[in-house]
Amino acid sequence: MRGEKIYDYVIDITGLTDFGVSLEAIMSGAEPIPPQGARFDFTFEGRATGRIAGRLYGTDYYHMRADGRGELNIRGVIETDDGCRISLFADGVTTPRAGEAVTDLFENVRLHTSAPAYAWVNSRQIWALGTSADGKIQISAYLQ
Numbered sequence: 001m002r003g004e005k006i007y008d009y010v011i012d013i014t015g016l017t018d019f020g021v022s023l024e025a026i027m028s029g030a031e032p033i034p035p036q037g038a039r040f041d042f043t044f045e046g047r048a049t050g051r052i053a054g055r056l057y058g059t060d061y062y063h064m065r066a067d068g069r070g071e072l073n074i075r076g077v078i079e080t081d082d083g084c085r086i087s088l089f090a091d092g093v094t095t096p097r098a099g100e101a102v103t104d105l106f107e108n109v110r111l112h113t114s115a116p117a118y119a120w121v122n123s124r125q126i127w128a129l130g131t132s133a134d135g136k137i138q139i140s141a142y143l144q
Contacts, residue, residue: 001129003142009056011046013135026064038064044076044137052111052118054080058088070094072107084115094132103132109141 016023019039025031026038045057058076065071076088092107107128111121130139 001127001140001142003127003144005050006126006141006143007048007050007052008138008140009046009048011044011056011137011139013042013137014045015041015043017041033064033066033068035066037066040064046137048078052078052080052086052121054078056088062094068096070103072105074107078111080115080118082117084113084118086111086113086115086118086121090128092128101133105130105132105137105139107139107141 017040021031021034021038023040026033040062042060042062043058044060045055048054048056056076056078058074061073063071063073070093072090072092072094074088074090078086078088080086088109088111090107090109092105094103094105096103109126109128111126113119113121125144126141127144128139128141130137
């Protein structure tokens, strides 16, 4: 990936809300993905390391399409180790790997803060990629 790596994070899924069909039923094959797709809200928490380091938490308002591809709609907060807060918005897609219990994630990230030490995040594009497996998500983010 091009650009300066500004953070890596590892987060745990801390909660799940479904809307009419459970993720467990879909993943086990007991239920198909409905033709209109399925909606899940995932809460998460973890830690970012790198140029931006601190606690990360939020919610992904996730839409699983009927073809299995996912649409990300993430809202989060990074509470930096030096006491600042950065708002995180990310959208993007997930693609399950064939024959594996791993999903690849591709994100378009926007950060915002009024903290002078991190004002540089407000005007820059960030691309991120990672994986999801076993309730853990790992992401690397690159400043463009």
